[in-house]
Amino acid sequence: MFIQIEPTSDIPIYTQLANQVIELIARGQLQGGDTLPSVRALASDLSVNMHTVNKSYHELEHKGIIRIVPKSGAVINPIVQDGITSDNRRRIIEQIKPILAESLVLGMDPEEIQKLVSSILTHLKEE
Amino acid sequence: MFIQIEPTSDIPIYTQLANQVIELIARGQLQGGDTLPSVRALASDLSVNMHTVNKSYHELEHKGIIRIVPKSGAVINPIVQDGITSDNRRRIIEQIKPILAESLVLGMDPEEIQKLVSSILTHLKEE
């Protein structure tokens, strides 16, 4: 588990943690069926409070990315093959639209944005 | 000014406001040189506190999208033609990467994501 937290960031710790877990899954370094460390173990590892890790795991569960088995552990769900939920799709659009609008206003043209997205996607897929 | 605030949203009011101004600019409904309403006027219009609007304007100024002329008003900067700042580009990447990773993990393939981005971009440019 290669996770690094920046305590001084303006991004909440539990969000940083959830994002990095998602990236690890996208990269294939974590796969469906793999288990995440226990909240206590990871908290100790990152020098962070147990409840912060717990909140992060529940956020991942709420997004449908892991499932938490009480008294046992957190397991990563296999990547869905039959497309994305319409709910999740709506959430993605709501998140990405303001960023795309900002990119346009800051002087990027649509082609440049497409290239940037493509570059990030391939960079995520590879190691 | 067609701006609508959802007070119950989990997105802060000043962020909602800044995002909608950015979208208006991206759509061309607001152009470089146009002035934004005074903080008091817009606050009264949206039934929101003056300081909330003020914070929103300063966020837009910090992003380089408007400039605030003290004792006068807030003016929209012309869209930069000679590309985006490397700083702004880095900020965009940091914001968009976790969303793209989440899209992948939730079952979208890269082509589908590209199409979605393209669709949002054209939808922003029109009307």
Added chain:
DNA sequence: AGTTCTGTTATACTAATAATAGAGCAGTTA
């Protein structure tokens, strides 16, 4: 000139969130 409007600043308060801390419960696992 004088009034109004402007962004700005300061202070104060409430509510919600982020993060930490410690204790305990009950089921799982070795």
Added chain:
DNA sequence: TAACTGCTCTATTATTAGTATAACAGAACT
């Protein structure tokens, strides 16, 4: 059995979001 697990409860601290009111000084307008 003993250690570990997620979970819950309570508590505290710090920060943020939003509202509220007041005052200042420059700009704009009549």
